[in-house]
Amino acid sequence: MKPYVLAGFQMIGLNGMIGASWLDPDDTSVAFTDLDYWIGIARQLDDAGFDFLFFADSYGFPGLDGEPLAATVREGRSIPQADPVTVVSALAAATRDLGYVVTASTTVEKPAALARRFATLDHFTKGRIGWNIVTGSQGATAASLMGEEVTPHDLRYDKADDYLELCLKLWESSWRTDAVVADRASGVWADPEGVRSISHDGPFHQAKGILNVPPSPQRTPLLVQAGTSGRGCEYAGRNAEVVFVAGGPHEVVARRVQNIRDAAVAAGRPADSITIVAGVMFLVAPTEEEAIAKHERMLSLSSYDGAAAIFAGNTGVDLLQFDQDAPLPHDLSTELGLSNLQRYLGTAEQPGPLVREIVDDFRRTGLNGSVFVGTPEQVADETEAFVAATGVDGFLVQPNVVPATYDDFIGLLLPELRARGLVRESRADSADPGAPATTLRERLFPGAGAHLPDTHYGAALRWS
Numbered sequence: 001m002k003p004y005v006l007a008g009f010q011m012i013g014l015n016g017m018i019g020a021s022w023l024d025p026d027d028t029s030v031a032f033t034d035l036d037y038w039i040g041i042a043r044q045l046d047d048a049g050f051d052f053l054f055f056a057d058s059y060g061f062p063g064l065d066g067e068p069l070a071a072t073v074r075e076g077r078s079i080p081q082a083d084p085v086t087v088v089s090a091l092a093a094a095t096r097d098l099g100y101v102v103t104a105s106t107t108v109e110k111p112a113a114l115a116r117r118f119a120t121l122d123h124f125t126k127g128r129i130g131w132n133i134v135t136g137s138q139g140a141t142a143a144s145l146m147g148e149e150v151t152p153h154d155l156r157y158d159k160a161d162d163y164l165e166l167c168l169k170l171w172e173s174s175w176r177t178d179a180v181v182a183d184r185a186s187g188v189w190a191d192p193e194g195v196r197s198i199s200h201d202g203p204f205h206q207a208k209g210i211l212n213v214p215p216s217p218q219r220t221p222l223l224v225q226a227g228t229s230g231r232g233c234e235y236a237g238r239n240a241e242v243v244f245v246a247g248g249p250h251e252v253v254a255r256r257v258q259n260i261r262d263a264a265v266a267a268g269r270p271a272d273s274i275t276i277v278a279g280v281m282f283l284v285a286p287t288e289e290e291a292i293a294k295h296e297r298m299l300s301l302s303s304y305d306g307a308a309a310i311f312a313g314n315t316g317v318d319l320l321q322f323d324q325d326a327p328l329p330h331d332l333s334t335e336l337g338l339s340n341l342q343r344y345l346g347t348a349e350q351p352g353p354l355v356r357e358i359v360d361d362f363r364r365t366g367l368n369g370s371v372f373v374g375t376p377e378q379v380a381d382e383t384e385a386f387v388a389a390t391g392v393d394g395f396l397v398q399p400n401v402v403p404a405t406y407d408d409f410i411g412l413l414l415p416e417l418r419a420r421g422l423v424r425e426s427r428a429d430s431a432d433p434g435a436p437a438t439t440l441r442e443r444l445f446p447g448a449g450a451h452l453p454d455t456h457y458g459a460a461l462r463w464s
């Protein structure tokens with residue numbers, strides 16, 4: 001069986017995926033503005049054999065009508081949140097194998113600016129960079145910060161298709177593979193015949209010119225995405241190499257995974273050309289009692305108002321404005337985080353949960369849905385059952401308390417997963433500890449090469 005893909009999940013801010021975990025006396029994330037804090041996490045994951053470190057991000061913040069919600073400011077949840085792109089070069093220099101997947105929105109800056117930044121990062125990381133393509137899950141506050149209107153949900157994905165196509169032309173098509181000769185004797189740095197302007201005249205984005213960065217190890221960063229709506233899956237099916245899904249009940253995650261694989265096939269790609277990774281919180285301890293105590297400690301820092309504020313920031317729906325003892329209207333919709341709203345809607349025939357129950361469930365599970373609690377054996381069993389039932393390829397390990405989340409995962413759970421043959425060995429324990437590092441794409445798709453696979457439409461753009 002294929003080893004689980006393992007990744008760390010972080011935002012450049014305070015820990016607080018479920019509740020205000022930074023309040024826990026053992027948590028160190030108040031040091032999030034200190035680069036050494038991030039170097040420590042990256043080195044720990046690199047040494048343990050994680051595949052990549054993912055940085056979630058948004059220009060938006062939990063707010064309504066452009067104003068931050070008081071509960072999130074007070075509890076330090078999603079506010080503050082600093083720019084993750086800025087730490088990646090430093091982390092790459094401090095690590096060897098670990099990849100970095102960084103979130104950037106298609107609604108904020110021009111495609112050519114983003115393409116240039118990621119091409120530069122692909123050089124500086126030696127091909128270990130991935131781009132989590134988002135269209136903005138906190139779209140309302142992000143749009144208003146940028147002085148723009150919110151773009152309707154499906155139109156955001158149409159624009160993101162066009163955006164990526166333009167980026168792919170710049171990455172794949174502007175430079176011939178062998179254009180750079182860097183020959184002092186002949187005085188030629190690059191063959192002028194090997195560098196050309198791309199031209200893109202799409203429905204939303206236009207560009208003519210070159211990518212002013214020579215081809216990088218992967219040329220195109222690993223393409224990652226996390227949309228789960230119908231249009232989001234269609235986007236993933238056409239474009240993504242890795243998809244993040246939220247955790248949740250097995251049958252819900254299984255349906256999402258199937259939708260994504262079906263969308264890949266509908267786009268003419270093999271179903272397994274997309275690696276699917278679920279966001280999960282792991283609370284592991286030597287005994288069940290200790291694990292349950294950790295879970296209770298985490299939930300004690302998760303307030304009703306804080307949960308409602310995070311939900312409002314994601315979906316644009318302020319649950320506190322509804323009758324707490326009635327279900328939500330079954331036809332409620334949003335142009336923002338549709339998936340999190342749909343989690344809790346019933347139908348005309350079968351009403352959904354009461355608003356009070358929704359807030360409480362969200363308070364316990366947060367945006368991403370699954371919390372695995374127990375001894376290493378229990379949690380390893382839970383991962384196996386989850387993978388068997390859903391078909392995901394691995395896990396994004398979400399932080400509760402840092403460094404304890406990673407200490408426990410690496411020190412307690414990884415040996416159990418390794419003993420069962422579920423994860424790859426760390427470099428130090430591998431048969432060839434001196435083997436050269438690979439690109440992130442080759443790490444996730446061994447043997448497939450550093451560049452976009454031929455089954456991705458972007459590969460046909462390559463000038464080689």
Ligand SMILES: Cc1cc2nc3c(=O)[nH]c(=O)nc-3n(C[C@H](O)[C@H](O)[C@H](O)COP(=O)(O)O)c2cc1C
Pocket residue numbers: 055056057058103132133134135136137138225226227228229230231232233244245246278279336337338339368396
């Ligand atoms: C594990 C995971 C990580 C995500 N990270 C981000 C992120 O960093 N920034 C962001 O704006 N949205 C993020 N999202 C939200 C998705 O990009 C997307 O908006 C959401 O899944 C809703 O999809 P839909 O619009 O297709 O319904 C994430 C979603 C998941 C499941």
